[in-house]
Amino acid sequence: MVRFENVSKVYADGTKAVESLNLQVERGELVCLIGPSGCGKTTTLKMVNRLCEPTSGTIQVGGQDVMQVDPVQLRRGIGYVIQQIGLFPHMTIAQNIELVPKLLGWDTPKRASRVDELLPLVGLDPDTFRNRYPRELSGGQQQRVGVLRALAAEPNLILMDEPFGALDPITREALQDELKRLQGKLKKTILFVTHDMDEALRLADRIVVMKEGKPHQIATPDELLRNPKDEFVAQFVGRDRLTDAPELLTVSEVMIKRPVTVDPNHGLAEAIATMRQRRVNALLVTDVDDRLLGIVTAQEIERNRRSLLTVSDLMRSNPPVIHPGASVKEAFERMFLDHLEFLPVVDHQGVLKGLMTHTSLVDVLSHALWPDGGAVSSGGGAA
Ligand SMILES: Nc1ncnc2c1ncn2[C@@H]1O[C@H](COP(=O)(O)OP(=O)(O)OP(=O)(O)O)[C@@H](O)[C@H]1O
Ligand SMILES: [Mg+2]
Structure with a gap:
């Protein structure tokens, strides 16, 4: 579904954000990118929907080189939750959620019913929230709406950049479950950036541990727990592994x-x-x-x-x-x-x-x- 071949990104000021990334994400797979701040996770996501362009290498989505596709067209088919929520302030919650469905030409009743179907998924009452503006919501509530906006048109590929970062643990778990269900049932392909190893272990089919712009270890959660490649990975995994796998402790x-x-x-x-x-x-x-x-x-x-x-x-x-x-x-x-x-x-x-x-x-x-x-x-x- 997504294929990175020798992808590198050097920003104008010379920062090497991503270096020789090779990664193939299969249809229906949920892959988590995890790594220290600044290791290139956001940059990797943004290259998929061309919010930023690779300096070298190619990225294919569904077999097509993204550089050959019209970026607007490309983005309509890809759900995206950005790291800082990014709701449009002058649009109501409903308008924010139905943005892509509208661009895709869904009629008004279908869009409205989709909004009313989605809001309760994240614990927001449609009657209360549908006509509010983002500034009238808490940060966590805005973040939940940001997630819904990415799911609204049921895109086959979803890019999520620390989407649950600002949520309380209960809402976060509910959304993780919802995401897992959606992915399993509808075979969505998801590239998911997180700082939280617990979240990665819980959600991912595979985890890419990134270090200084390069994939350092790519493994299933189980492999990562059992065979961290080196001290860097072990440290990343180590302090959290007790939560997920106390049965592995002796x-x-x-x-x-x-x-x-x-x-x-x-x-x-x-x-x-x-x-x-x-x-x-x-x-x-x-x-x-x-x-x-x-x-x-x-x-x-x-x-x-x-x-x-x-x-x-x-x-x-x-x-x-x-x-x-x-x-x-x-x-x-x-x-x-x-x-x-x-x-x-x-x-x-x-x-x-x-x-x-x-x-x-x-x-x-x-x-x-x-x-x-x-x-x-x-x-x-x-x-
Ligand atoms: N527009 C830009 N111009 C120059 N350098 C940039 C730009 N955007 C990001 N960078 C640099 O590229 C590197 C990777 O940034 P990126 O945002 O991909 O990291 P990240 O892994 O998402 O970090 P975080 O976990 O803090 O969100 C960093 O060193 C960052 O400072
Ligand atoms: Mg980031």
Whole structure:
């Protein structure tokens, strides 16, 4: 449907915005372009509908070289949502949405019914909004209308430049779903620019990670999650992947690495002192080779504190354990189903490697929700 062959764009001032782009987008495919600010995403989109022209190389849409097609004609067949909304201020919401259908010669009733059909899709009541002007809408509402305008005439190719950037998460998800549905059902081809890896992973059939004007890695979301080409891609993917694929995380990645341990021959007073000092309510009992022997909890010690017993007398042997390579999902499922407060992580030789706690879960979730650092630190060893 869209084919870039060796496409480069050098702006008049010498800025190399896009360099040797080769990309084939199939009919019905949704391809996301993602990359740092200034890497050439908007420029790439604009070359497709000739809002800017490539310096070299060719772009074909539906088998036709765009440079051979009348630009006005070309644009009528391509939906476009620009990065800054771009509604016409002197036109009402309805007039904005029916712009292309009108150019295509749809009659008035058909256009009006299309407007009334589209507005509710993005949670805007037609009676309230159809006759308002863009300045009478919030930024997010304007953005939603911008998306509708691109969809109105049901073009086969849609270019979207960060269309959902200013929306609240709920509206954004509703629109993502709507877009996915439309694309799947009507076989629309969509080139979608985003900054948001979550959005790309959710929507894309393929993701193009761009760096300095060049496609750096082109892959399906799954490939990208599993095999980021290098550190640049890994960083781009990494901080968000927890949100979309916590099942891909392993226990060893989130466990507490140095849980507090105790020697089986220690007395109870000593064990309690360690707990108090390290602020934990249980200790993992290990032998000299770090093999896990059992668990002893503050509660059990409390009940026997006047006795002369040792840790080994009180410990629970053979506690449930999990391997470091197991998935985080499995660990939490076991913890919840068996009402475990913690789950020691033990390798095949029985050596203690770490500990999963409910705090580890909080870490995973907070990392997913606030990838930039809201995460609670795992600390040194709370059990
Ligand atoms: N008209 C122009 N003249 C000169 N340089 C331009 C022009 N438009 C864009 N550029 C430059 O080309 C490069 C790519 O810009 P582009 O808008 O394609 O980036 P982008 O990936 O869409 O960035 P963002 O994520 O910030 O929207 C940037 O360095 C930009 O400054
Ligand atoms: Mg841009």
